[in-house]
Amino acid sequence: MSEFNGRSAVVTGGARGIGAAIAYTLVKSGLRVVMADLLNAEGMANAESLGAAAIFRHLDVTDEPGWRQVLDDAEANFGPLAVVVNNAGILDFGGIESESPAMFRHVVDVNLFGAWLGMHLAAPRLRANGGGVIVNISSTAGLVGYSGIAGYVASKWGLRGLTKAAALELGDAGIRVCSVHPGPIHTPMTAGFDTSMTAGQPLPRFGEPAEVAAMVGFIVTEATFSTGSEFVIDGGATAGMTLVKPAQTGGTWQ
Template identity: 55%
Template structure:
């Protein structure tokens, strides 16, 4: 039996990158999946590719109205939502002094306020489903600092903390909430980065969206005793620096 048979999932930022991989894996494992994204052409192309298991709904995660519409569409097409993957996100480069305040707020609105709105929107549907799982896609930037990424780091640390608060708030409804912390993953967001950023990792390569999607599948289907927890998919990037050539006696 497929691991997500009978489950209804909603995936934000589902048109490309990690979200697209999650949609594919979840559909292959038997879930009915609502793909949401602001990228309509790519979202509809993915729906065509994945067939009857998916539907597409254009949605901006910063819009409370769009969230309400997405949940309504999911329930109408498939039934109550039992898995939410808050994956949509953006990055803004710049030091503390260089970053424009409007750009800083935009990153927080999409990466932090958006998931908060999503959890509020799906909670009643998950209660109707008898429980559920919420997966918030944070980052290694939610575990450590990075120069020139203040807005992104702030949003991802905030999402990590919000995950823990939501896990406590929703536990009585049998709703688990966990965060996923990808390291360097080869997606459109990292298209401009070369392989040098992974040299010091124990696994010295970029990860794939599929590797993150398989972690999401594990959390949605198998990690039934985990909530409020962080799950890292980073090639060992957060373990510390490696000594590649230790001194010889």
């Protein structure tokens, strides 16, 4: 982490869950972090638990002035910007026919436009600071389709593509851009999910926020020749399907 000594990081959706775990991991790696979120009480409590190496700032990721203020605060408090993790996201249950236009747009605004806005505003600072890393938290829903969450799937596929476009544009400035694709993770967002949804995975369980955070930490500190890359952490869910044969005494399965 010597290249990032005296430099700052911003983690959106940092108040709890995956975002808070990422902030903790980056602080352990030597960065100082602004945890940005709409959830003030949780965000302030988690930032305080990290001591002087973290602060919380209120942020709606779709708000340009809010983003500018968070980036200003990161550099004013902790030094030149080095890392941005676009983790903020929302999920709405609605299919092609049932999801309202307003909700579809809201999901895409938060999950995709919010990340684009962060990159749009952070990239010039990272360029001026000699480079850095942007990590976009997508989903397995950015690798395969899921029914009943059309807006979420669209936003996460979009974020995957946006990551690749940004990697191509920013590589000459020493800015690496990667996406992370978690499967089911124990967070407040998945609190109501039935654990049976993981039964078909090679690793049949929910992941933990710390496991996603460890992946992000690896991308930031170790994966120095990776950009435009997809890092999947899903218990093997997207590896394929396990075919279960019906009971039989032998011979050919037909």
